[in-house]
Structure formats: structure tokens, C-alpha cells
Amino acid sequence: MFDPTIYENLKVVFEGAVYDLDLDGHIVVTHRSDLIDLATMSRTYAVRYRLKDGRCTAEVRLSAGLVDLAGEKLEWRNALPGCKLEIVFALTLRNPEAACRNIDDIMRQVWDANPSIVQTLSYRYGEDGACCRNEIVVAFDRKIGEGQIDDIAELLEHTVRTLRLLEPYNTEE
Template identity: 80%
Template sequence: MFDPTIYENLKVVIEGAVYDLDLEGQIVVTHRSDLIDLAVMSRCYIIRYRLKDSRSTAEIRLSAGLVDLAGEKMEWKNALPGCKLDVVFSLPLRNPESACRNIQDILQQLWETNPTIVQTLSYRYGDDGSRCLNEIGVHFDRKIGEGQIEDIPDLLEHTLRTLRQLEPYNLEE
């Protein structure tokens, strides 16, 4: 009989919880992908969504590499299989110098578990940089497993709260 991996179980729970929010009308799912990289034998699941009437997005990225998958399937005695989970927020903004400081403070308050928060700004060559795209990565420094499945609704609630807090910084065109 087929025994799903930690990655597959987490992916199903995350996907179901996100689509439940979409069906309730709280969010709109805008993208999803489930990738297998045969060169390094890894898997990555990405689902992106936004609040209704908003351009800011949240993206959940779940990934597992060869060592995690093999350690779990082969039941290696010292293996600590699990998945990497990252959340990435994306929004167009104006005046990045002041906005990014405020955004950093907001995210550090909202994400109490002290993940690493990295903001990456990009703009088109030739523009003055006063308008740009801000990708805000919330990176957790540990793997997750099936023991954290019950935390998924809280994680999604945090992403919704973050999207609401980021909305005033969203560049209106």
C-alpha cells in the first residue's frame, strides 16, 4: 500500500486550507504549482493568493529535498525528515526607504516566533526606484513535519493579518 510522505501530507493540508478560505470568499487563489526537480530529486509546492480587491499577495512555499525524502522512505535511523516552509509576500510600493522600515516593524510584531524576514526590492532599469516591487520573505529556521499540521490554520491567519497590515503600503496605480 502507498504511504504518503510528510511532504505530500503537508501539501494536501495546506492546499485544502487555502482553498477553503477561497471558497469562503476571504481570499482569491491566483497561482499554484507542484514541481518535481529531477536533477536534484526535490519537490516544491507553491500556492499564491490575495485578499479580494487587493494587489498584495501571499505565497506559501513548501519544499523537500532528496535527503528528507530518502531518509523518510528508507527509515534511516538518524534521519530527521521534514519540509522547509517559507511565506513570501509581494506588493508594489512607493517610497521604499520609509515604507520598508515600517513593513519590517509590522512583520516582526505579527510573526512572534522570530522567523528571518528579508525584503527584496526590484524595479525596472531606467526608473528612479521610487516605485518598486517588494518581496518579503518570512523564513523559518527549522523543518516542519506532520506534528505541525494543526498549526496550518494559524499560519494562514497570520498571512491574512499580514496582508491586511501591508495594504496601506500597496501602490495604487
């Protein structure tokens, strides 16, 4: 009998919860990927969405590597299998210096001090840099497992709240 892994169980719960928000009209799912990297024997699931009338995006990324799979399936004594979780927000900014300070305050207000929050700015060569893309990665410092399944709905509520707060900063046409 097939026994699903921690990664597979979390992926199914995340996917169901995100698509429930889509069906309820709170968000629109814009992209989904479910990848297996045969070179590293790692798996990554990502689902990207935005508010119904929004342009900022949030992407939930769940990943697990070979050590997590082997430790779980082979029941290694000292194994701590689980999944890495990241949430990536993306938007286009004008006046990034001021906007990024405000965005940092927003992110810390919503997400507290638990995850690390990193903003990365980019723009096209030849443009003046006044308008740039901001990618905000919210990374959790520990693996998650099936014990956190009940927290998924609240985590997704945080992403929707964050999208609402970031939307006024988005200048993408």
C-alpha cells in the same frame, strides 16, 4: 500499499486550508504550482493568493529534498525528515525607505522573532527607483513535519492578517 510522505501530507493540508479560505471569500487564489525537479529530486509546492479586493500577494512555499525523502522512506536511523516552509509577500511601493521600516515593524509584530524576515527591493532599469517591488520572505529556521499540521490554520490566518496590514503600502495600479 502507498504510504504518503510528510511532504505529501503537508501539501494536501495546506492546499485544502488555502482553498477553504478562498471558498469562504476571504482570499482569492491566483496561482498554484506543484513541481518535481528531477535533477535534484526535490519537490516544491506553492500557492499564491491575495485578499478579495487586494493587490498584495502571499505565497506559501513548501519544499522537500532528496535527503528528506530518502531518510523517511529508508527509515535512516539519524534522519530528521521534514519540509522547508517559506511565505513570500509581494507588493509595489513608493518611497521605499520609509515604507520598508514600517513594513519591518509590521512583520515583526505579526510574526514575532521566530522566522527570519528579509525584504528585497527591485525596480526596472531606467526608472528612478521611487517605485519598486518589495518581496518579503518569511523563512522558518527548522523543518516542519506532520506534528505541525494543527498549526497550519493559524499560520494562514497570520498571512491574511499580514496582507491586510501591508495593503495600505501597496501602490500597484
